[in-house]
Amino acid sequence: MDISRFVKIAAVTLFTLVCVSAVEASPWRSLGPKREIHTLIITGNYKSPRLLADLIQDESRQPYILLPDPRDEVQKIFFCLPKKSMEVQEKYFNDLIRTAGPKRIVILGDERYVPVRFEKMLDGKIPVVRITGESWGRIAEELTFMLNLNHLGRNFRKLQNKMYEEGYRPVSRPAEPKQGNPEAQQNNVTPAQEVPAEAK
Numbered sequence: 001m002d003i004s005r006f007v008k009i010a011a012v013t014l015f016t017l018v019c020v021s022a023v024e025a026s027p028w029r030s031l032g033p034k035r036e037i038h039t040l041i042i043t044g045n046y047k048s049p050r051l052l053a054d055l056i057q058d059e060s061r062q063p064y065i066l067l068p069d070p071r072d073e074v075q076k077i078f079f080c081l082p083k084k085s086m087e088v089q090e091k092y093f094n095d096l097i098r099t100a101g102p103k104r105i106v107i108l109g110d111e112r113y114v115p116v117r118f119e120k121m122l123d124g125k126i127p128v129v130r131i132t133g134e135s136w137g138r139i140a141e142e143l144t145f146m147l148n149l150n151h152l153g154r155n156f157r158k159l160q161n162k163m164y165e166e167g168y169r170p171v172s173r174p175a176e177p178k179q180g181n182p183e184a185q186q187n188n189v190t191p192a193q194e195v196p197a198e199a200k
Helices: 003-025 047-060 090-100 116-121 136-146 152-166
Strands: 039-044 064-067 077-080 085-088 104-108 128-131
Touching: 039 047, 047 064, 047 104, 047 136, 047 152, 064 090, 077 090, 085 090, 090 116, 128 136, 136 152
Parallel strands: 039 064, 039 104, 104 128
Antiparallel strands: 064 077, 077 085
16 A cells, blocks of 8 residues: 555544544533533532522533532532533643633632632633622522523522422532531522532
8 A cells, every 4th residue: 555545544544533532522512503602600519509500501501610519528520511510620620611612601609609719710711700699589580681591580489499498409410518507598598508409
């Protein structure tokens, strides 16, 4: 076989393998009709912001990053897709976000929910908005408008009540929580009152 032809075949084979590996390593690139990541949500593993992140994902098919409760002995970060999630080491936190290439990042909660150090890890090329407030219900209403969603505020109100009455089991796998403090009040909640979301 001609050596130049062999080199061309080898190059094409290598390129194909690299492309297949990239797709397998980046499952968020094949989410269905909404493959492009417009908004990446980052939040902590507490019931109310976690419910918000799940509802945003349910309506928009966008991924989110779930940070551990600082009280947990084992600190695990999860990149949550609509049907599965993967653990991410903290040192690759910004690399993952750069690879995903969102147009904007929305952080749910103040520094008690998402420590400032995670925000400082970001390289600053992607616009970042941090949403804070005393009422998660009001935050849900504003995010409905801000993210151009239709049902977020209404679904959050309905499910938040149910969440504390019947328990809340998130779709994707969060960090294993410690036993938390008593259940939070329905709207005005703080990390000290919030209970970490239960593991699936």
